Amino acid sequence: MKFVAFERAKQGTGASRRLRITGRTPGIVYGGETPATQIEIDHNALWHALKKETFHSTILDMELAGKESKVLLRNVQMHPFRQLILHADFQRVEANTKLTMKVPLHFSGQEVSPAVKTENCMVTPVATELLISCLPADLPEFIAVDLSGLTKGSSLHAKDLTLPKGVSVVTRGKENPALVSVVALAEEVAVDPAAAAAAPAKGKAGAKAPAAKPAAKK
Structure with a gap:
């Protein structure tokens, strides 16, 4: 899968909050010999990409500043109750490194x-x-x-x-x-219908009449 990222100039909590208001998600790309790079991604595009299993488990082609590089999605931070992606982490992939x-x-x-x-x-x-x-x-x-x-x-x-x-x-x-x-699974025990019908009848016939209550004294 391929996605487009943009270099992020401003950093910090306030800058990230303003970035999310504009429909972008802050992120970072790290790993390899290149220093970590702060990036931003279109929120809606990232939201739909995250719904696909391959985006989480395969090597991705990231286009950044006109160049493509191989990366893996490593972490995603979501808002506790809103449908909002707060941050995304990606790791660069090197062909000869496990x-x-x-x-x-x-x-x-x-x-x-x-x-x-x-x-x-x-x-x-x-x-x-x-x-x-x-x-x-x-x-x-x-x-x-x-x-x-x-x-x-x-x-x-x-x-x-x-x-x-x-x-x-x-x-x-x-x-x-x-x-x-x-x-x-627990096995169900089969019940004979004739035996089931006879059981309550037998119980009714053998039941003892309730003892008479003593007369109340005047």
């Missing part, structure tokens, strides 16, 4: 898996994205996860994935985090 970032997981096949189809289980994704490391040229837009082989009592972990060439999983905290869990 990058670390999160990419989305696209699940498929759960509806035809034995766990769902024949074993009365529910397949629940535990994670929707995965932290990976790779060279920019090897960065996938997403990672496809096939769930068609899941069975009752099984699960899927990060090391179970078949990753694209040049891509490795980055684990922090857990060595092999779970991505999908399989949970057996």
